[in-house]
Amino acid sequence: MSSKILVTGATGTVGRALVTELAADPAQPHVLALVRDPAAVLPPRVEPVHGDLTDPASFAAAVEGVTAAFLLWPFGTADGFGAVLDVLARHTRRVVYLSSAARRPAEREIERLIRRSGLEWVILRPHQFASAALRWAADPRFQAEGVVAEPYGRSAAPPVHERDLAEIAADALTLRGPAGVVHEVTGPETLTQAEQVRIVGESAGRPARWEERPPEEGRHRLVAAGLPAEVADGILRARAELVDSPWPVTPRPGARPFRAWAAEHAHRFRTTMRAARLHAYGDPSVIRHDELPIPAPGPGEVLIKVAGTSFNPSEVGLRSGLLAAAVPEWAGLRLPYTLGWDVAGTVVETGPGVAWPRAGDEVIGRLDGGAAASYALAPARVLARAPHGVPLADAAAIPVAGLTAWQAVHEHARIGPGQRVLVNGAGGGVGGFAVQLAKLAGAFVIATAGSARSAARARAHGADEVVDYRTDPLPGGLDVLLNLVPLDPDAGAALTRLVRPGGVLVSATVPVEASPGVTAIRFVARNDAAHLAVVAALAEEGGLAVDVAERLPLTELAAVHHRAESGGATGGKIILLP
Numbered sequence: 001m002s003s004k005i006l007v008t009g010a011t012g013t014v015g016r017a018l019v020t021e022l023a024a025d026p027a028q029p030h031v032l033a034l035v036r037d038p039a040a041v042l043p044p045r046v047e048p049v050h051g052d053l054t055d056p057a058s059f060a061a062a063v064e065g066v067t068a069a070f071l072l073w074p075f076g077t078a079d080g081f082g083a084v085l086d087v088l089a090r091h092t093r094r095v096v097y098l099s100s101a102a103r104r105p106a107e108r109e110i111e112r113l114i115r116r117s118g119l120e121w122v123i124l125r126p127h128q129f130a131s132a133a134l135r136w137a138a139d140p141r142f143q144a145e146g147v148v149a150e151p152y153g154r155s156a157a158p159p160v161h162e163r164d165l166a167e168i169a170a171d172a173l174t175l176r177g178p179a180g181v182v183h184e185v186t187g188p189e190t191l192t193q194a195e196q197v198r199i200v201g202e203s204a205g206r207p208a209r210w211e212e213r214p215p216e217e218g219r220h221r222l223v224a225a226g227l228p229a230e231v232a233d234g235i236l237r238a239r240a241e242l243v244d245s246p247w248p249v250t251p252r253p254g255a256r257p258f259r260a261w262a263a264e265h266a267h268r269f270r271t272t273m274r275a276a277r278l279h280a281y282g283d284p285s286v287i288r289h290d291e292l293p294i295p296a297p298g299p300g301e302v303l304i305k306v307a308g309t310s311f312n313p314s315e316v317g318l319r320s321g322l323l324a325a326a327v328p329e330w331a332g333l334r335l336p337y338t339l340g341w342d343v344a345g346t347v348v349e350t351g352p353g354v355a356w357p358r359a360g361d362e363v364i365g366r367l368d369g370g371a372a373a374s375y376a377l378a379p380a381r382v383l384a385r386a387p388h389g390v391p392l393a394d395a396a397a398i399p400v401a402g403l404t405a406w407q408a409v410h411e412h413a414r415i416g417p418g419q420r421v422l423v424n425g426a427g428g429g430v431g432g433f434a435v436q437l438a439k440l441a442g443a444f445v446i447a448t449a450g451s452a453r454s455a456a457r458a459r460a461h462g463a464d465e466v467v468d469y470r471t472d473p474l475p476g477g478l479d480v481l482l483n484l485v486p487l488d489p490d491a492g493a494a495l496t497r498l499v500r501p502g503g504v505l506v507s508a509t510v511p512v513e514a515s516p517g518v519t520a521i522r523f524v525a526r527n528d529a530a531h532l533a534v535v536a537a538l539a540e541e542g543g544l545a546v547d548v549a550e551r552l553p554l555t556e557l558a559a560v561h562h563r564a565e566s567g568g569a570t571g572g573k574i575i576l577l578p
Contacts, residue, residue, distance in 0.1 A: 003175065006034060006063060008071055010035060010042060013129065013131045013162050014165050019286075021169075031046045034059055041299070043355045063087055063090070066091055066092050070095075070096045072098045075546045078105075083112060094172070095119050096172045099111055102253040121177060125184050130162070133265075134245075136200065146201055150242055153192060154194065154243045155239040158190045160185050160186055168183055186248075195256060199262050203262035203266040206270065260360075263345075274373065275338045276373065277339065278336060278337045283562075287339070295353065299351075300380055301377050301382065303351075304347055305346045305347075306371060306374060306375060306376050307396070307577075308396040310342040310396045316564050341366055341371060342396040343370075344392050344394075344576060345363065352361060356380065366403060376544055377559075387536045397548055403531055404525040404533070406433070406531050407521070408482050408484075408508055417441070419443045421438045421481075423435050426449060426458045426575060427467075435447050438480075439462040439463075446463065446467060448469045450491070468568070479507070484508050498514055510522065546573075
């Protein structure tokens, strides 16, 4: 149901996951985040409310009309909590309190006050957070050697993914879940700290191990990091108890395992990535594989763990310098430049202001370079959800080719039922999609092919007729001709004569001069996430086949460029795996 919700702690690990979860729900129109910093960056559709929990009067006016509030109390005592509860009780129907399984004295007192408040309440008691492992990522020895040197490596607990907590809290805040409930929240499996380190290393693709150290050394490090001595002692005491008496698992359907958390945060445990880059224009040998720092997403951006990118023949012209010489938009390209226009992968981090996609989402998109790497930055606005049923890496075949074909068929040619359409270049990545989209539009489709393999692929895509352009003349009387291959002027003029008066010739490569009565359109595909989402949906539904000719490691990119220049391309898309 629609409601007004207040979230405290919205910039922390759980709070950020929660406001992101709420903002992604179109049925939840009004989310408020209580922040001390009015410039705090929050997801879209989340309204900041400037205030401080130590001064309830600072946010009392904003609470009016709030249906439910999420409370995170970041202080060591319950002093002052009653005043906050009094302000909420004047307007709020329900409070959801993030307590802990340890139930320290302050948490017990806060739970007591909430139960006596007369409000509906839900209490969350999480056990160890999976995000506690992030402390290792900042450890200089882990960064250098992959070693975690701490006491109590056999201390065991079922780590909780913050998104699991966010989902439980969101259900309670939107009144979908019942009140008067205490949720003991754990992950789905018990793991020792040493096992967690191993999983983090496996997810990050680097060796990682636990090195057992004496408790007094661990205490010294905690105190040196700024923790009061009594807090450090409490942490170590709790870890010692978990060696022989691990926390039990509280079963919950769909609970995310620690390995899933580690995969989503693997970039935090790495410092560098590999990227295929140009430092100069030239032959394929100028492609270098550099070790670079993993970038951080800025406002409106996401960081993607790349599953695959695809080779586009136009990148040969980019690499050689032809694009920079001939196309004004490419003349100002700054080197070094990371190759790769098509990306398919998993979002691992989002920048400020991004409501979708979220960490863990599988996406595809067309980039202005950067996809030929282990990780890629992308504007969130250019991405679409990756189609289910298509291997994630293979989905990198869709963005550039799919957008070009969609816009050629539907935006420029406006192909409709019964039209006679010729696709020149049907054996390529764009051509394969164009044949299928034209058939879906109801056209009679003629495909050109220069090999038995290309002819078979065109027929599999639904072409009604296949013409071997090497030996047979191309048919005339066309309503639409889609040209997807480079042409010299004479060949272009010959093509226009195949189109009947009133027909359309659409070229995605070079300008073609039109015959009298024929409309000639030359276009460059533009980035359009809405179009990309439609193409991806067709692929998911089975209406559009995604053909992949080869899958190769990214280190073979120079060889792929060489093959394309020498005429040895196989047709179909080549997927490159980082």
